[in-house]
Amino acid sequence: MTHLQRLEAEAIHIMREVVAEAENPVMLYxxxxxxxxxxxxxxxxxxxAKPPFPIMHxxxxxxxxxxxxxRNNIAEEMGLELIVHINPEGEKMGMNPxxxxxxxHTDVMKTQGLKQALDKxxxxxxxxGARRDExxxxxxxxxxxxxxxxHQWDPKxxxxxxxNVYNSKKNKGESIRVFPLSNWTELDIWQYIHLENxxxxxxxxxxxxxxxxxxxxxxxxxxxxxxxNDGEKPLMKTVRFxxxxxxxxxxxxxxxxxxxxxxxxxxxxxxxxxxxxRVIDFDSSASMEKKKQEGYF
Amino acid sequence: MAHVSDLIASDIESYLALHEQKELLRFIxxxxxxxxxxxxxxxxxYESHMLFDDHLAALKVDSKKVGTQDGDIDFALLVDGLAxxxxxxxxxxxxxxxxxxxxxxxxxxxxxGHEEYTRNMATGASTADVAIILIDATQGxxxxxxxxxxxxxxVGVKRIVLAINKLDLVDYSQSIFEKIVADYQExxxxxxxxxxxxxxxxxxxxxxxxxxxxxxxxxxxxLSVIEYLESVPVSSTSQSRSFRMPxxxxxxxxxxxxxxxxxxxxxxxxKGQNVRVLPSGRESKIKGIITQDGxxxxxxxxxxxxxxxxxxxxISRGDIISASSxxxxxxxxxxxxxxxxxxxxxxxxxxxxxxxxxxxxxxxLGRLKYKIDVNTLEHTPATVLEMNxxxxxxxxxxxxxxxDPYKDDPVMGGFIIIDRISNNTVGMGFIDFALRRSxxxxxxxxxxxxxxxxxxxGQRPRLVWFTGLSGSGKSSIANILExxxxxxxxxxxxxxxxxxxxxxxRDLGFTKADxxxxxxxxxxxxxxxxxxxxxxxxxxxxxxxxxREMVRNIMDEGEFVEVFVDTPLEVCExxxxxxxxxxxxxxxxxxxxxxxxxxxxxVNPEIRIDTTQTSAESAADLIIDYLSRS
Numbered sequence: 001m002t003h004l005q006r007l008e009a010e011a012i013h014i015m016r017e018v019v020a021e022a023e024n025p026v027m028l029y030x031x032x033x034x035x036x037x038x039x040x041x042x043x044x045x046x047x048x049a050k051p052p053f054p055i056m057h058x059x060x061x062x063x064x065x066x067x068x069x070x071r072n073n074i075a076e077e078m079g080l081e082l083i084v085h086i087n088p089e090g091e092k093m094g095m096n097p098x099x100x101x102x103x104x105h106t107d108v109m110k111t112q113g114l115k116q117a118l119d120k121x122x123x124x125x126x127x128x129g130a131r132r133d134e135x136x137x138x139x140x141x142x143x144x145x146x147x148x149x150x151h152q153w154d155p156k157x158x159x160x161x162x163x164n165v166y167n168s169k170k171n172k173g174e175s176i177r178v179f180p181l182s183n184w185t186e187l188d189i190w191q192y193i194h195l196e197n198x199x200x201x202x203x204x205x206x207x208x209x210x211x212x213x214x215x216x217x218x219x220x221x222x223x224x225x226x227x228x229n230d231g232e233k234p235l236m237k238t239v240r241f242x243x244x245x246x247x248x249x250x251x252x253x254x255x256x257x258x259x260x261x262x263x264x265x266x267x268x269x270x271x272x273x274x275x276x277x278r279v280i281d282f283d284s285s286a287s288m289e290k291k292k293q294e295g296y297f
Numbered sequence: 298m299a300h301v302s303d304l305i306a307s308d309i310e311s312y313l314a315l316h317e318q319k320e321l322l323r324f325i326x327x328x329x330x331x332x333x334x335x336x337x338x339x340x341x342x343y344e345s346h347m348l349f350d351d352h353l354a355a356l357k358v359d360s361k362k363v364g365t366q367d368g369d370i371d372f373a374l375l376v377d378g379l380a381x382x383x384x385x386x387x388x389x390x391x392x393x394x395x396x397x398x399x400x401x402x403x404x405x406x407x408x409x410g411h412e413e414y415t416r417n418m419a420t421g422a423s424t425a426d427v428a429i430i431l432i433d434a435t436q437g438x439x440x441x442x443x444x445x446x447x448x449x450x451x452v453g454v455k456r457i458v459l460a461i462n463k464l465d466l467v468d469y470s471q472s473i474f475e476k477i478v479a480d481y482q483e484x485x486x487x488x489x490x491x492x493x494x495x496x497x498x499x500x501x502x503x504x505x506x507x508x509x510x511x512x513x514x515x516x517x518x519x520l521s522v523i524e525y526l527e528s529v530p531v532s533s534t535s536q537s538r539s540f541r542m543p544x545x546x547x548x549x550x551x552x553x554x555x556x557x558x559x560x561x562x563x564x565x566x567x568k569g570q571n572v573r574v575l576p577s578g579r580e581s582k583i584k585g586i587i588t589q590d591g592x593x594x595x596x597x598x599x600x601x602x603x604x605x606x607x608x609x610x611x612i613s614r615g616d617i618i619s620a621s622s623x624x625x626x627x628x629x630x631x632x633x634x635x636x637x638x639x640x641x642x643x644x645x646x647x648x649x650x651x652x653x654x655x656x657x658x659x660x661x662l663g664r665l666k667y668k669i670d671v672n673t674l675e676h677t678p679a680t681v682l683e684m685n686x687x688x689x690x691x692x693x694x695x696x697x698x699x700x701d702p703y704k705d706d707p708v709m710g711g712f713i714i715i716d717r718i719s720n721n722t723v724g725m726g727f728i729d730f731a732l733r734r735s736x737x738x739x740x741x742x743x744x745x746x747x748x749x750x751x752x753x754x755g756q757r758p759r760l761v762w763f764t765g766l767s768g769s770g771k772s773s774i775a776n777i778l779e780x781x782x783x784x785x786x787x788x789x790x791x792x793x794x795x796x797x798x799x800x801x802x803r804d805l806g807f808t809k810a811d812x813x814x815x816x817x818x819x820x821x822x823x824x825x826x827x828x829x830x831x832x833x834x835x836x837x838x839x840x841x842x843x844x845r846e847m848v849r850n851i852m853d854e855g856e857f858v859e860v861f862v863d864t865p866l867e868v869c870e871x872x873x874x875x876x877x878x879x880x881x882x883x884x885x886x887x888x889x890x891x892x893x894x895x896x897x898x899x900v901n902p903e904i905r906i907d908t909t910q911t912s913a914e915s916a917a918d919l920i921i922d923y924l925s926r927s
Contacts, residue, residue, distance in 0.1 A: 001320075001321075001597075001599050001600070002317060002318055002319060002320065002321075003319050003320060003321035003401070003402040004317060005599075005600075006321045006599060007321070008601075009560060009599055009600055009601040010601075012560075012601035013545070013560045013601050016545040016546045016558050016559075016601070017545060017655075019546055020545055020546040020614050020655070043589060044588065044589045044590070045558075045601070046548065046558075047587070047588065047589035047603070048548070048550050048554060048556075048587070048589075049548050049549070049550035050550075132393045132395070133394075133395045139392040139393055139394065140390045140391065140392045140393075155390070158390065159721055159722045160416055160417070160419075160420045160638050160722050160725070161420060161722075162419070162420055162423045162711070162713050162722070162725050163423045163424060163707065163708070163711055164424070164560070164708075165652055165653070165654065165711070165712070165713050167652065167713060167715055167720070167721075167722045169650070169715055169720035170720065171719070171720050182393070183393065183395070183404055185395045185397075185402075187316075187397075188402070191313060191316060191317055194313060195317055261309040261310055261313060262309065264309060264313065265305055265306070265309040265312075268305045269305060269306065
């Protein structure tokens, strides 16, 4: 078996274990490339049945509009139940990353939004597309990762994970995040997308798009909520995105790569890791770990 | 390293076509705190160009701030993950790292070398194809080296790389290298079950023999670490074994389709192949191997598939679909190695959850036979296991499961132990063998059976089991009982200390372990006698209730008739027909039941005989009465 076949078989195995043992599982769907791979594998794992769980998107009201369009199409094409959750408190206060800043926006819309949704629907297990190669603290996270009542992660109290035998017994109030793509690298994800022809949001591919520059980062003018300076005109540039999130918090890179092989080529030749496009990681190298302890996915 | 091949820039499509064909190798690195393990992994990541500029920039900053290499890049910082650990300067958990070369992709389980984290090493080893054991050339083979090697070997890793590190600190000395290799080889020959040991002289810090052959070790003409990792066979043994697939989930999208999903644990499966489903023993034929990408004719170990069968047989999660030519065995009592992983100690007699592949059931851990000192590998007596301790004990499950011994098939013989209260994974276990094999399902139903043999003799086969203190009168009653049964035309056999201890069990003494084994053998022999259709009369002190229970459990329902010959110790001692009590009191007979070894009286025997009230003659009549009534 090739490495991709082994990784796929492992992910299928993990998903089936969850479905066999969980009471009320859900797949978190962020619309990004990792989510696309995860969903593609879920379709395989339960074929010819549909995946026996809904997919859920934690919307922040500030996702790229192309993401939302893509998300709705995919759910319809695949015939899946799609749950979209927006933190109503954030909605009420008119959460705006341009006004409230990135950390507050992320905390309220993503972290709190996710906790709310999991509690609201009573999901006991949530699949996520995180990978161990993304970031140092992820490298030690288990495939079945437990969260306490307040959805916090305690890196010191992780259960040993032996062979491919997973212990899914929960204590009262606990829920589980399950990461079927734990052992995939970014390159594996792209190669698999290429090999399997998996649809992805076109924003990953280079195209001429209107952008403005903010603090040295190119931000897409995705709608008219972005404040422009007096007389400022968006620049038309050939750009693409290495990672997708909230458009005001996600930097574009100038690139000509408009096919999958070109994207992979660019990724292999560039020497900046993908998360640098994400504003959230800039603070300190331990920031992701802190975020997770607070309940970020 | 050639990883960033020119193809990426010149012909990305060809590069992708090549890369998509790569194999996956999983390995674990083990070493003590200062052996340079993190440095080695950091070096491999660095050499395979898996570091991005921003990582490298952050690493340089960190190296100046907290590094231990005088401002040079401290590769160890790359792999020490969690904030708390980085401050302590030690890794305390299993971390997984990824890199690739032109030929393969690698997943590295990085595990700490601290004594208290034996469990993490076992965790990392459980998914590893190969183990790299680091040895500090200035230190040689240490206790920790032996411990790590023993653990990875126990968990089933068959290939070890002995990376003898820090060779730069000993002037790249060949003789030091060879001395360490010889020391290790001697230890491995005695204590480990490995297929292959490959020793490589390295300096992780300086990069010697990591990627290319180092000019500093002209006397070494073997492979570099990376060359080894690129060429070592990826575990293929699982393909050549018999087919096994634990059923994970039954796929029933509609009335027409009924598929059984799972990952193939071992062997190959073919369309049309005959399979046996365990534990039911029902047989069928493979109708289809279903995947979304099209039906397959053939699939091998490691694949996640969906099977459909020709017959509508009842199959659910936890069943095992196996080759009918060589199905796995069934059992509910096993001898197992156990590695304890929790703060709360292992408690024999307590009920835990047992989970092997997709089979979950409750389990009672028996008394420990011994524990293994991982430093000296000595067996020492123990009553409990603490965290990170390894021991051997019998386990007893609430139901029969399909299994293979761990050494034959890790998927079918490895299990986790879950605490019912805390829900934690508190241990890992390895099935050594089943304590009874009689219901090995592939002993096909034979034309002659216990029933047919019994019918021929016109009787119901039974095991009448006498238990009681020495001198309680077991043999006298057994004697009369057999005579009476024979005169009634019944076919009988008597097993007692005299005909067993001098023959079958003459190698056994009177230690607790030997007494347990004594009864196990007697139990198995009795079972054979009953299979033959006989009324078997077994008369043994059999002081431990767990062994008597064991015998009861291997017999069919109602076959086992426990007769408790209840004679007070004082009475037995006053009779003292063979003079044994006097000897025991004088200290000449160690482990004598009732004096220096306990007798656990049966709580619910089928028949209890109070010999102070009942004569041997009427006791035998009582038993015959019971046998004819039930």
